[in-house]
Amino acid sequence: MDKRVKPEGFREETLVIHADEEVAEDGSVAPAIYYSATFRARDAAEFREMASTSRHPRYYTRYGNPVHERVAKVVAGLEGTETAIMTGSGMGAIATTILALVQAGDHVIAQTRHYMSTAKIMDEMLPKFGVDVTLVEQTDVGAFERAIRPNTRLIMLESPANPTMVVTDIAAVTELAKPRGIIVVADNTFATPINQRPHELGVDVVVHSATKYLGGHHDLTAGVICTSEALADRIWQTHISLGSVLSPMDAWLLLRGLRTLPVRMERINANALALARFLEEQPQIERVHYPGLPSHPQHELAKRQMRGFGGMIALEIKGGYEETARFVSALNLPLNAVSLGGVESLVVHTAAMWGGVMTEEQMKTAGIQPNFVRFSVGLEHVEDLKADLWQALQKV
CATH class of the missing domain: 3.90.1150.10 (Aspartate Aminotransferase, domain 1)
Known part of the structure; x- marks a missing residue:
């Protein structure tokens, strides 16, 4: 009989301790660190299945790792999303998400106030790839609406914003985006899922610099992308090409930090x-x-x-x-x-x-x-x- 617990309905204090038990492979209380770049298949059929499965945790660590899988269960549970992708840094999560979801000819709306590296993506990187960006005052919901164009594909939010602590009305922005099919991405690093759950407010993709509160001890660098299975498959294709890989040790430290x-x-x-x-x-x-x-x-x-x-x-x-x-x-x-x-x-x-x-x-x-x-x-x-x-x- 499978006695592994399921995370549905747990409160946060319980979820961070038990949500990953359903993907645990052995009886150890503390999870193992899988320091292996690659994983062996038993036969050709299993290898084909491993190679063709999105985000397989036991194929090649750039694609996924058993510790990544455990961390993803916990963070996705906290954010209320279907799944999560682990990256090597917060900017790895943000850059990978944006580059996966837009292409030349698209239009992006972002805030005038963002973390400095996110701002540089908007100001310098996306225009080089033929993506137009409009920056709006985040306190003015009407500014978001006025900025929308027929080719707007993504809205980037950050609330509270780094470093000015300005707050965005997340639900109001997502209400503008949903009927138009615009994907909304929100950086939830400052708030954490303990204080704010953007997905419940309509956000499609929630990103974190897990280096910060999720890890909580200034001893790791990591990023997280929390979203639906369908969007995760799209983003993962770009993720494995860009190679912003989270090391097994940092993933293990992140899992330990999440417990508290x-x-x-x-x-x-x-x-x-x-x-x-x-x-x-x-x-x-x-x-x-x-x-x-x-x-x-x-x-x-x-x-x-x-x-x-x-x-x-x-x-x-x-x-x-x-x-x-x-x-x-x-x-x-x-x-x-x-x-x-x-x-x-x-x-x-x-x-x-x-x-x-x-x-x-x-x-x-x-x-x-x-x-x-x-x-x-x-x-x-x-x-x-x-x-x-x-x-x-x-x-x-």
Whole structure:
């Protein structure tokens, strides 16, 4: 009798621990790491079946791996999609998805505010391949509608947006897209499926930089594409050609990180909200951008489509670039490092980070000011973080 559990109906805390048991091959409690580039077939018929099956987990690791299969079960369960594809990075997931779904002569709609590498795909890469891109203000649903053309094939969303924490009305955009047959892709990295489930709001493809919250420990690089079986088959064809492969070790680390995602996010959500409220009261702060604050222009929208507000805070220091640099340098607990979503708090002076890869015009379009700070809140005690933030602000 098969006693392996099925994930349907599980709450998130149970799902992340048990959703992959249905594809487990042995009795080990901790999953094995399959460090094999290739897998043996028993005969010619099985080899033909392996070679012709989309996303087969035991044929060739560029196509799939048993650990990939286990991770995909968990992440697809969290996002409420039929399946998921694992990639070597978040940008691997985003670039693979976009390039798989558009071609020369197509039109794409994206936001003016996106993660910088996503913005570069829109500004620089797609036009080289004959794909037109229109950037719209994400807070204006009407701007999305006005931008739609007969050849619009894809709309790219990111909410909350990196690094400005601007929120997109996901359901309103998907309602525009569905009747027209336009595919909607959403980057859910900042929110995580614990706080927001874009597929339930009508999104066709949900992508993540799993390097961030899904992994949660700053020790891996990975991406995830969550979607239907039909779209996954289309995207997978491009994926195996581009070769953004997730290593078995990183897949294993990601699976381990996912086991604690719900409990980590509960603490991170609470810490971030408390710190956002604290920072808003400090005289050295010009503005705090956090969807959980009533002062956020889209707080009511965030409450409708999010169950928690996440661990990312953007803040503007009074003064300019130099004052902001002094604040960041004076912090002790948050580490001055790129990335986000791990157990350790991280902080970056956004203008310094983005300035190395974006033009001044691109930064202006993305809303990045010289006094902007991106703060990824971790699992440290909130009072210790408050004390450290306070002492650093005294040096501005």
